Amino acid sequence: MKLSPQTLAQAAFRLREAGIFIALTVAVLLFWARANNFMTIANWQDIATDVAIVAVLAVGQTMVVLTRNIDLSVGSIVGLTAYISSDTLAHHHGLPLGVVVLLAVTIGIGLGLVNGLLVTVGRIPAIIATIGTLAIFRGLLFEITNGQNVLAFQLPERFLNLAARKPVGLPFLAWIAIAIAIAGAAVLRWAPWGRDFYAVGSNPDAARYAGIPVGRRVLTAFVLSGALAGLGGFMFAARFASVDAVAGTNLEFDAVTAVVIGGVNVFGGSGTVLGAALGAVLVATIQDGFTLLKLSEFWKMFFNGTAIVVAVTIDALVTQRLQEALRRRRRAEMVAAREQGAAT
């Protein structure tokens, strides 16, 4: 059978998805055997809720990473918006939840805009700019909380019930994540500006020459990441009810892990929301299993770190193989074309 280059590329992607599935299956079987409360509906609903927040962040992170950037400030944005959401509700019990979501997302957009402007107008490398805002946003949160927590009893009942609701057996927060993932995938596939992310990330010069407003697209990616982090903050508040100044710490790490494991190229230009979402599921499942097995924090972090390194290594190897295959094919095709040309 003749494999065309794109089938090869698709096969490579399927390989990645298959890899995640295999890892997931192995993890599930392992945890099932070792932790007796792992294979329970309640636990899976827990996992789904955990995945939900990371997955929403991962969708935003995917957009940013596609443009050859990174957003490390999302954990701090989650903390900030989670606190502001619950604090607002604690003071205004009657406020419609939709307004609170809007507030959280708007703050997220504002903070994302700061990141985006630092990177596009300030021309600061994203990794530096967002590690800076990671600290700044977190510091801001400490200032706002002033050492206070918002506790569950201060919050209205309907907010506390939100995370517990399970339409069709799936936690409400997971439904939000699914909706966001579908919307994100649709943007990357069908929106002209979403498609531009790939072009911008894989060849900024060519993108610019093609009339794509590169700066504006990068800004958009950061704003989306910020907005989704704002939504994530609301979800965080709904899930944990009590929120303090360290809420959402290290979430950026989980989001980046999910994205990288999910096969989004850290140098921009390739990757999908589906992959990132699968990555988030894998990360959350394993974290949950580790907790049930009462493994130490060391092993959780060890796993996350190893997963990133392994995923990137596999990517590099696959890419290399793929390129070799393409090169061989090209040579063969050229010779064939020439023979054809000589024959006519």
Add this chain to the structure above:
Amino acid sequence: MSLVELRGISKAYGGVHAVQDVSFAIAAASTHALVGENGAGKSTLVKILTGVVSPDEGAVIVDGEPRSIGGPSAARRLGIVAMYQDPTVFEDLTVAENVFAGRSPRTRLGAVDWKAMRREASRLLEELGADFAPDAPVRGLGVADRQLIEIAKALSSSARLLIMDEPTAALSLQEVDTLFAVVRRLHERRVSVLFISHRLEEVSRIADTVTILRDGRHVETRPAAELKHGEMIRLMVGRSLDALFPKEEAEIGEPVLRAEGLTRRGVFSNISFEVRRGEIVGLAGFVGSGRTEVARCIFGIDRLDAGRLEIDGRPFTPRSPRAALRRGLAYLPEDRLRQGLIQPMSIERNVTMAVLPELAPGGIVRPRRERRLARSFMERLRIKASSPRQIVRSLSGGNQQKVVLSKWLATEPRILILDEPTHGIDVGTKADVHRTISHLAAQGLAILLISSELPEILGMADRVLVIREGRLVGELSREEATQEAIVQAAAGVAS
């Protein structure tokens, strides 16, 4: 006795012969040119000579003895060194350090002997006629200077065969002259040069002997003096290419693009010209004369400091490529790999990149329209690929160039600026690209053609503008334009 001889060399990759039964000899202290279309097997031979790959069959004979060249360092010990198209230098190190990279002279105590290094480097550079100091960092030096460093490096390791793969590709005409003078000086040191180039004029100028390859096979080795260009081309492609520059008759209409007093400080100044409907205007001049810079400013990539532009009689301010595209301008950049294409994406994604919003009524991209557009260009420009979804990286250079062209044509431009459109493309595909360009002009496009290849300018252009050091120094009609006239204007020599 010849310096290096290849005997019955064959090499296959996965069943496909890259070279098959190639034999020829390179004499000592001579320049031996290796010519052939892309894919003819030149690079494979270079890899075999430098020990990067080993041949499946045949022998490499150095100084009369068969040698197996196990790797680049083994090749270097035999005195065989390759210099690549883009010199591989360490930008942050000094010239002297680059010349002695990895082999720095040591003092008795084992420390780096900076004094000896500098002395040796400056002696070598002086001999090569370089006008830069050994202490200068390499960053900031141009390609020509970097090549001199590579040559100095080769000499310092007592090379006897220097392989130059397309060394003139990025050089201006003057720099080519300098390089050739250096090559001749190398012969005095009994160093031979294996010269690989697409530019046949240069081959005739510098080579003593020419070897022609076709489809991995040896076709001919003859003294350069006995080979005319036409015959070289015929031997290279296995058929005669009468239609090297097939120019279609085009009706020349009203001015579409008018430039007046374009100035970018320190780069070019007071450039005025116009391009008419159906007309191909050639922009000639040495590399670095400001040709590309003018184009970049018109397309809105760089800023103009002064001057006025008009498109169809209405003023146009080139604020960004986006604005230029909207006014019907398209620019095919010189460096298609970096600036023109997104390698890991499919043909259709590349072709539609600049027109996505138009394929997306209501903000949603319609994949079917996208594919239809890509298909139509694949037919029109005869892009050889299995489907519009094929990844651009897997296409040959000529086909990649056609994809870039399609991308710009998809914007339905009325003015097309082409910067070195056939750079690094083999002879057969070149004619194809030329045919396309000419056809576009006949359809009413106004085309500004920037090229370093004079035959291309002479063959394609209706009018030739010559730029020297950022100034417009000549305008020649098709009848007046000859190779000599253009070079004289470009070099500032009075006729």
